[in-house]
Amino acid sequence: MSTPTTGFRTGYVALAGPPNVGKSSLLNRLVGEKLSIVSHKPQTTRHRVMGIVTTGQFQAIFQDTPGYLVPDYLLQENMMAFARQSLSDADVVLLMFDAAAPRLPDVMSVLVADLNRLNKPVLAVLNKLDTSDAKRMERLSELIRSAIPAVQAVLPVSARTGEGTSQLMDALAPLLPEHPPLYPPDDLSTHQMRFFAEEMIREKIFLQFEKEIPYSSAVLVNAYTEREDGVDEISAEIIVERDSQKVILIGRKGEAIRNLGMAARRDIEQLTGRKVFLQLFVKVRKDWRKNRTFLKSYGYDPTS
Numbered sequence: 001m002s003t004p005t006t007g008f009r010t011g012y013v014a015l016a017g018p019p020n021v022g023k024s025s026l027l028n029r030l031v032g033e034k035l036s037i038v039s040h041k042p043q044t045t046r047h048r049v050m051g052i053v054t055t056g057q058f059q060a061i062f063q064d065t066p067g068y069l070v071p072d073y074l075l076q077e078n079m080m081a082f083a084r085q086s087l088s089d090a091d092v093v094l095l096m097f098d099a100a101a102p103r104l105p106d107v108m109s110v111l112v113a114d115l116n117r118l119n120k121p122v123l124a125v126l127n128k129l130d131t132s133d134a135k136r137m138e139r140l141s142e143l144i145r146s147a148i149p150a151v152q153a154v155l156p157v158s159a160r161t162g163e164g165t166s167q168l169m170d171a172l173a174p175l176l177p178e179h180p181p182l183y184p185p186d187d188l189s190t191h192q193m194r195f196f197a198e199e200m201i202r203e204k205i206f207l208q209f210e211k212e213i214p215y216s217s218a219v220l221v222n223a224y225t226e227r228e229d230g231v232d233e234i235s236a237e238i239i240v241e242r243d244s245q246k247v248i249l250i251g252r253k254g255e256a257i258r259n260l261g262m263a264a265r266r267d268i269e270q271l272t273g274r275k276v277f278l279q280l281f282v283k284v285r286k287d288w289r290k291n292r293t294f295l296k297s298y299g300y301d302p303t304s
């Protein structure tokens, strides 16, 4: 690997903002691989998810984050802590909005307070430009500029179509500090496959189940074996809060969990390029979302 050092820029970039504005979709679009899970429901992302973009001139290390919210239970408090950690680690913040929103989001005052304290360069990103128009975006960008003086530019993009993303990268690159790359150019992330497998399964729960079930579910991979015959053998546990949720997840004659497993397996195979044999088990842990010990064992402890 020839590593240019003079003039090369490397830095951490936080994707922050309210829930459901397309932070994870944008990460995937920029990296060119589905690393972070996406659904139409808010609060799909619970961790910091890392994705790396390397060009001849720069390396941007993106951190997707849970959306800003007013926490209601311990899991949400921890999600906010993950989001805040990414903001404080970042060299540049991409603050994301829904381009079609008529006003600033409810959590804006909390976001503004955090950003003012951190004093970092901020690019405001109006995502879903495919659903908005110039007039609405102009109005929103005025609101944003007057609320956050640190905003250096407002950039409309569409994570769905890719429109505006090269302009976004052009605006971002000069804000990264001059530094040699921290990761080899081909690396897209540092998470283990085990993490991605858990997330892909969790995404299918968000897509296939309604009401409280997605919010009451955690996924834990207990065993991940790369077999010599080219098959990845994965055994995973889905944890829910109540017996009634377990019954729904499994479905009549196990049909629901079979569908879930099939969809998750396809996504994992797409990412690994290997065949996957996936076994799912459902376990009940009463009120795990409020329990420090359970949260820690499911990977939701921001202090570890």
Ligand SMILES: Nc1nc2c(ncn2[C@@H]2O[C@H](COP(=O)(O)OP(=O)(O)O)[C@@H](O)[C@H]2O)c(=O)[nH]1
Pocket: 018, 019, 020, 021, 022, 023, 024, 025, 026, 037, 038, 039, 040, 041, 042, 043, 044, 045, 067, 127, 128, 129, 130, 131, 157, 158, 159, 160, 161
């Ligand atoms: N029309 C449109 N929808 C988008 C775009 N980006 C994301 N979405 C949708 O918005 C929803 C939330 O996306 P997600 O990436 O999970 O948002 P996050 O919560 O901010 O990470 C999903 O249904 C996405 O398919 C976009 O550019 N255009």
Ligand SMILES: [Mg+2]
Pocket: 023, 024, 025, 037, 038, 044, 045, 065, 066, 067
């Ligand atoms: Mg997300």
